[in-house]
Amino acid sequence: xxxxxxxxxxxxxxxxxxxxxxxxxxxxxxxxxxxxxxxxxxxxxxxxxxxxxxxxxxxxxxxxxxxxxxxxxxxxxxxxxxxxxxxxxxxxxxxxxxxxxxxxxxxxxxxxxxxxxxxxxxxxxxxxxxxxxxxxxxxxxxxxxxxxxxxxxxxxxxxxxxxxxxxxxxxxxxxxxxxxxxxxxxxxxxxxxxxxxxxxxxxxxxxx
Amino acid sequence: xxxxxxxxxxxxxxxxxxxxxxxxxxxxxxxxxxxxxxxxxxxxxxxxxxxxxxxxxxxxxxxxxxxxxxxxxxxxxxxxxxxxxxxxxxxxxxxxxxxxxxxxxxxxxxxxxxxxxxxxxxxxxxxxxxxxxxxxxxxxxxxxxxxxxxxxxxxxxxxxxxxxxxxxxxxxxxxxxxxxxxxxxxxxxxxxxxxxxxxxxxxxxxxx
DNA sequence: ATGGAATTGACCACTGTGGTCGATTTCTTG
DNA sequence: CAAGAAATCGACCACAGTGGTCAATTCCAT
Numbered sequence: 001x002x003x004x005x006x007x008x009x010x011x012x013x014x015x016x017x018x019x020x021x022x023x024x025x026x027x028x029x030x031x032x033x034x035x036x037x038x039x040x041x042x043x044x045x046x047x048x049x050x051x052x053x054x055x056x057x058x059x060x061x062x063x064x065x066x067x068x069x070x071x072x073x074x075x076x077x078x079x080x081x082x083x084x085x086x087x088x089x090x091x092x093x094x095x096x097x098x099x100x101x102x103x104x105x106x107x108x109x110x111x112x113x114x115x116x117x118x119x120x121x122x123x124x125x126x127x128x129x130x131x132x133x134x135x136x137x138x139x140x141x142x143x144x145x146x147x148x149x150x151x152x153x154x155x156x157x158x159x160x161x162x163x164x165x166x167x168x169x170x171x172x173x174x175x176x177x178x179x180x181x182x183x184x185x186x187x188x189x190x191x192x193x194x195x196x197x198x199x200x201x202x203x204x205x206x207x208x
Numbered sequence: 209x210x211x212x213x214x215x216x217x218x219x220x221x222x223x224x225x226x227x228x229x230x231x232x233x234x235x236x237x238x239x240x241x242x243x244x245x246x247x248x249x250x251x252x253x254x255x256x257x258x259x260x261x262x263x264x265x266x267x268x269x270x271x272x273x274x275x276x277x278x279x280x281x282x283x284x285x286x287x288x289x290x291x292x293x294x295x296x297x298x299x300x301x302x303x304x305x306x307x308x309x310x311x312x313x314x315x316x317x318x319x320x321x322x323x324x325x326x327x328x329x330x331x332x333x334x335x336x337x338x339x340x341x342x343x344x345x346x347x348x349x350x351x352x353x354x355x356x357x358x359x360x361x362x363x364x365x366x367x368x369x370x371x372x373x374x375x376x377x378x379x380x381x382x383x384x385x386x387x388x389x390x391x392x393x394x395x396x397x398x399x400x401x402x403x404x405x406x407x408x409x410x411x412x413x414x415x416x
Numbered sequence: 417a418t419g420g421a422a423t424t425g426a427c428c429a430c431t432g433t434g435g436t437c438g439a440t441t442t443c444t445t446g
Numbered sequence: 447c448a449a450g451a452a453a454t455c456g457a458c459c460a461c462a463g464t465g466g467t468c469a470a471t472t473c474c475a476t
Contacts, residue, residue: 241432241433241434242433242434242435243432243433243434253434253435253436254435254436254437257434257435257436261435262434262435263434263435
């Protein structure tokens with residue numbers, strides 16, 4: 001982001017980012033209130049407009065930030081040497097979880113972003129900014145020979161991905177509602193239940 | 209809903225409902241604009257406040273309407289004699305699709321509703337308004353003996369449900385973006401791909 | 417002590433707010 | 447057709463909140 005903005009206290013920076021992400025997630029652009037943003041970020045109106053010259057600019061910088069953050073997180077944290085598909089999916093889920101832990105509205109913001117972007121623009125952005133990363137995530141160096149040969153591989157992969165996404169969403173939902181601390185152990189245990197089942201369903205029987 | 213409101217031209221009624229659902233889905237209550245609602249519904253300000261005495265009342269009536277609509281749709285359209293789990297899931301998806309076709313923002317509105325409701329309140333509402341319907345949908349008169357006995361039944365059912373939900377969401381998303389007509393045939397064909405795969409994965413082998 | 421950067425919040429012209437209400441159109445009934 | 451009732455309109459209101467500005471203040475390195 002902006003030079004001025006980049007060099008400030010990271011804690012304050014994240015307060016501003018989170019406040020803005022929340023406001024823009026919950027309301028469409030015109031109705032998102034900069035007053036609200038500064039109030040929740042606990043900074044003055046003047047400061048926000050010192051960092052960003054206008055509401056529009058703030059929004060655009062937020063878009064950039066979001067995309068770059070996700071790309072970086074994936075690129076830096078995925079262990080490309082691991083060849084098991086489920087481990088890859090698990091890693092992506094973990095990364096996602098950590099991002100959301102730091103920026104709770106990052107995901108809502110991104111979904112809103114995608115909704116307001118045309119297919120053509122999306123395709124272009126994905127190529128420009130992340131190269132073939134999107135294609136790579138669930139394919140690069142994966143040992144597909146573990147899958148049963150009598151099933152539709154592409155569809156199976158999709159179901160596995162969807163399962164983890166839904167699992168994440170639902171866990172997040174109930175956690176927020178219950179206002180509980182992350183019980184990491186329990187969460188992983190539950191995830192393991194689905195992994196085990198899906199392996200039984202889609203992988204070849206052990207012992208060949 | 210209100211007597212005055214119930215007896216009007218259904219086409220106009222749906223215009224108002226859809227406009228309100230959209231506005232409340234896209235913005236939190238305070239920022240949802242009645243001006244916007246009447247503009248999109250193509251009625252006058254006065255008329256809206258003739259039907260509903262306040263913005264608050266409109267919102268609450270909309271909640272009631274949404275819940276009742278979904279309950280009725282399920283109760284009236286599910287064929288409880290069909291014992292195959294996938295057929296049941298398929299039926300629920302179809303019902304959902306038809307509802308969304310008539311009220312495009314019904315689902316977004318409901319999700320927003322659920323997010324803003326406490327667990328306790330949700331449980332209570334579900335019991336009062338729908339009885340044991342929620343429990344019943346995916347269990348009543350289902351032939352579970354078709355499932356492999358070596359898998360976690362509960363988890364398998366969840367995965368199947370999630371797959372259909374995700375499939376629905378993604379289809380909806382791309383359809384809206386592409387501004388295409390519902391190609392019903394193609395959609396069903398693609399769904400069948402997942403059904404086939406999941407049956408292969410979770411059902412007992414045929415001929416036994 | 418000083419100068420520049422960071423930060424504040426009162427202030428502004430203006431847009432949009434939920435809701436009202438008398439006027440007008442449309443419908444119903446004799 | 448008359449006349450009253452019901453439905454519908456939209457100009458109007460007091461006011462809350464808008465994005466953005468800027469002179470004043472605080473902070474901090476030198």
